[in-house]
Amino acid sequence: MSTQDPSVHNLAGQCGLALLYHATFASPPALLGQALHNVAPETLFRQLEALARSYRFVSVDEYCQAPSLTGLATVTVDDGYQCVPEEALRVFEALQIPLAIFLNGSFMEGKLFWRDQVRVIMQRGRVAAFERRFGEAFQRDPGQSFYRYTKDPRNSSIRVREMLDAFLEKEAPIDGCTEFYTQKTQKLIAHPLVSYGSHSMHHYVLSSLSEDEQWREIDGNRRFLKTLGGVQQTSVFSIPFGGNQDYNDATVRLAAEAGHSAMLLSRGVVQGGTVHRDGRLPMVDRVMPRDIKVADLLLDLQTRFNASGH
Numbered sequence: 001m002s003t004q005d006p007s008v009h010n011l012a013g014q015c016g017l018a019l020l021y022h023a024t025f026a027s028p029p030a031l032l033g034q035a036l037h038n039v040a041p042e043t044l045f046r047q048l049e050a051l052a053r054s055y056r057f058v059s060v061d062e063y064c065q066a067p068s069l070t071g072l073a074t075v076t077v078d079d080g081y082q083c084v085p086e087e088a089l090r091v092f093e094a095l096q097i098p099l100a101i102f103l104n105g106s107f108m109e110g111k112l113f114w115r116d117q118v119r120v121i122m123q124r125g126r127v128a129a130f131e132r133r134f135g136e137a138f139q140r141d142p143g144q145s146f147y148r149y150t151k152d153p154r155n156s157s158i159r160v161r162e163m164l165d166a167f168l169e170k171e172a173p174i175d176g177c178t179e180f181y182t183q184k185t186q187k188l189i190a191h192p193l194v195s196y197g198s199h200s201m202h203h204y205v206l207s208s209l210s211e212d213e214q215w216r217e218i219d220g221n222r223r224f225l226k227t228l229g230g231v232q233q234t235s236v237f238s239i240p241f242g243g244n245q246d247y248n249d250a251t252v253r254l255a256a257e258a259g260h261s262a263m264l265l266s267r268g269v270v271q272g273g274t275v276h277r278d279g280r281l282p283m284v285d286r287v288m289p290r291d292i293k294v295a296d297l298l299l300d301l302q303t304r305f306n307a308s309g310h
């Protein structure tokens with residue numbers, strides 16, 4: 001194609017790209033504040049359109065099993081925000097790019113995602129009030145922020161969630177928040193471009209849990225997804241948070257035992273030509289594009305690729 005952006009072309013000749021998006025609100029709800037990872041549909045379109053000039057976008061399953069990633073790209077969307085089918089699906093349809101949506105079963109039952117509870121407490125300026133009541137219960141480094149230490153693997157996510165619930169119970173109600181996520185009462189989309197996968201039941205930091213607790217998170221959500229018939233599904237597992245510290249050997253073993261075919265990380269790494277394996281499963285790195293211009297995104301991707309030692 002004559003309109004090929006040289007840097008997209010170069011990048012596609014060097015590496016694969018597994019992209020990770022979350023919310024895609026045209027105007028994000030003020031309640032969730034600045035900490036929400038949001039890319040507006042307009043930006044999403046520009047980013048994917050530019051990358052599609054040189055990359056071939058494939059399903060997440062095809063990507064994870066590909067013998068070589070070079071020139072391949074895939075789009076994954078975590079956490080099941082309802083704005084994705086409502087506001088972003090038209091982008092994927094216009095570009096004919098497949099997407100895999102990774103759901104957490106508990107969000108579909110009308111419960112506010114506990115990381116969004118964290119965001120609400122920050123946005124309302126209630127962190128100090130939370131810390132007066134629960135600060136002692138946390139392991140934290142000096143200066144480690146509320147946003148960070150609540151997802152530190154030293155603190156059991158289950159306990160953290162209980163404290164957030166107990167705190168918010170006595171706070172002003174959070175109205176309309178459960179509508180952020182796809183609900184059980186809403187139909188998942190049966191669409192040739194859309195497949196659904198597991199992101200665990202509650203999005204806990206899996207490495208902060210016992211093996212039994214991890215199993216309930218991994219196998220429980222996989223079984224929950226099986227009850228959602230009539231839609232395309234992927235057996236790839238998206239690790240909540242997706243950093244090195246967020247999972248352990250047990251996570252990989254249990255995910256394989258539950259029937260998953262690959263694991264998605266989100267370490268901000270642009271991978272070279274081949275997929276790494278950790279024990280029994282392929283481990284695929286993803287990058288999170290921010291709501292930025294195409295030129296800035298390409299620069300960021302190239303910098304990340306160079307930093308990965310290639």
Ligand SMILES: [Zn+2]
Pocket residue numbers: 078079199203240241
């Ligand atoms: Zn997530």
